[in-house]
Amino acid sequence: MMKPTLIVGMMLRFIDCIKTFDIIYATTSGGPGYSSETLNIYAYQNAFYYFKFGYASSILVIFFTIVIGCVYLVTLFRKKVED
Amino acid sequence: MAGKSTDMTYRTKRKISTVFYFILIGLLMILFLAPFLWMVYCSFKNPIEIAKLPPNWLQGLTLQNYKNVFNQQNFLRFIRNSLIVAGGSTLFSLIIGLPAAYAIAKYNQKKLSMVLLSARMIPGIALLLPLYIMFREFKLIDTYSALIISHMLVGLPFVVWIMDPFFQGIPKELMEAATVDGASSVTTFLKVVLPLSVPGIVTASILSFTFSWNNFMFSIVLATNKTRTVPVAIYNFISYASIDWGGLMAAATVITFPVLVLAIVTQRYVIRGMTAGAVKG
Numbered sequence: 001m002m003k004p005t006l007i008v009g010m011m012l013r014f015i016d017c018i019k020t021f022d023i024i025y026a027t028t029s030g031g032p033g034y035s036s037e038t039l040n041i042y043a044y045q046n047a048f049y050y051f052k053f054g055y056a057s058s059i060l061v062i063f064f065t066i067v068i069g070c071v072y073l074v075t076l077f078r079k080k081v082e083d
Numbered sequence: 084m085a086g087k088s089t090d091m092t093y094r095t096k097r098k099i100s101t102v103f104y105f106i107l108i109g110l111l112m113i114l115f116l117a118p119f120l121w122m123v124y125c126s127f128k129n130p131i132e133i134a135k136l137p138p139n140w141l142q143g144l145t146l147q148n149y150k151n152v153f154n155q156q157n158f159l160r161f162i163r164n165s166l167i168v169a170g171g172s173t174l175f176s177l178i179i180g181l182p183a184a185y186a187i188a189k190y191n192q193k194k195l196s197m198v199l200l201s202a203r204m205i206p207g208i209a210l211l212l213p214l215y216i217m218f219r220e221f222k223l224i225d226t227y228s229a230l231i232i233s234h235m236l237v238g239l240p241f242v243v244w245i246m247d248p249f250f251q252g253i254p255k256e257l258m259e260a261a262t263v264d265g266a267s268s269v270t271t272f273l274k275v276v277l278p279l280s281v282p283g284i285v286t287a288s289i290l291s292f293t294f295s296w297n298n299f300m301f302s303i304v305l306a307t308n309k310t311r312t313v314p315v316a317i318y319n320f321i322s323y324a325s326i327d328w329g330g331l332m333a334a335a336t337v338i339t340f341p342v343l344v345l346a347i348v349t350q351r352y353v354i355r356g357m358t359a360g361a362v363k364g
Binding site for chain 1: 205207299321
């Protein structure tokens, strides 16, 4: 009964987590080295430290595709569960 | 309720489960509240005592941190900036989002609402880059309008997302009755639908306001000296040389306070509004 709702909850939470920016930026900003660097932080640094806007934009397009892909997979899975 | 029941075993069972329930809640509360309480506690300590572990609970208590925050850092200015930005973005999100949500609900535009929901999935920074380039061209960096517009990008879908099920829950007959009485669709919306959905509106505005108040990423790029909001101002307590933990904690406590009060006061509405939104799942 709860499965579809749980899946939606997990999906939204997953999206929120993958988008985490402020915690990483404020605590380590990607360091030490590159060990806590997510796509978010990487794109931010490329855009606003090195002013490579094109490069950063392409990173974000890929990032967005990943997120949408995950959401699509979850939706498929949810349809399967519901049937 | 308890007085009516005479069955002793039932009662003791009930009691045990209640105790268990409160223990569980207590554990969860500790988990969530401990960092917060630690923050409040540290905001009253002097810099030397903060780093000490285990802490001397009652030593080195001081109000100096709060004095620093308000006197040296000019924090009231940042709070005013934040209020303007959060209030403005919430207001404009409501003005645009409420009619939008009403139209989506009335004409059952499922696809359109999915498109709006996808704004929730886009990583904020993906919106930030093009916005930054555009605002730079329009000379809008470091203005309130830039911040308000960027915060609306998240606030607006939020309002639509929460209000859509609310409007769907209002019976069609009511709107038909209004039409029969000669009200135009705008009048129906303003005089019949809106007053009925006050809990939803309160929820949507609280959540949108809180989001804008807490938002760090948009503000750190689009705001510099004139319009710096509180999360960015707090981040400035962390400098290369040293971190003013006391001031940081005090400032964090100060900015958490209004949101906390807002949440507690309107909690009843928010929970109702949230569950109305969750049914869609």
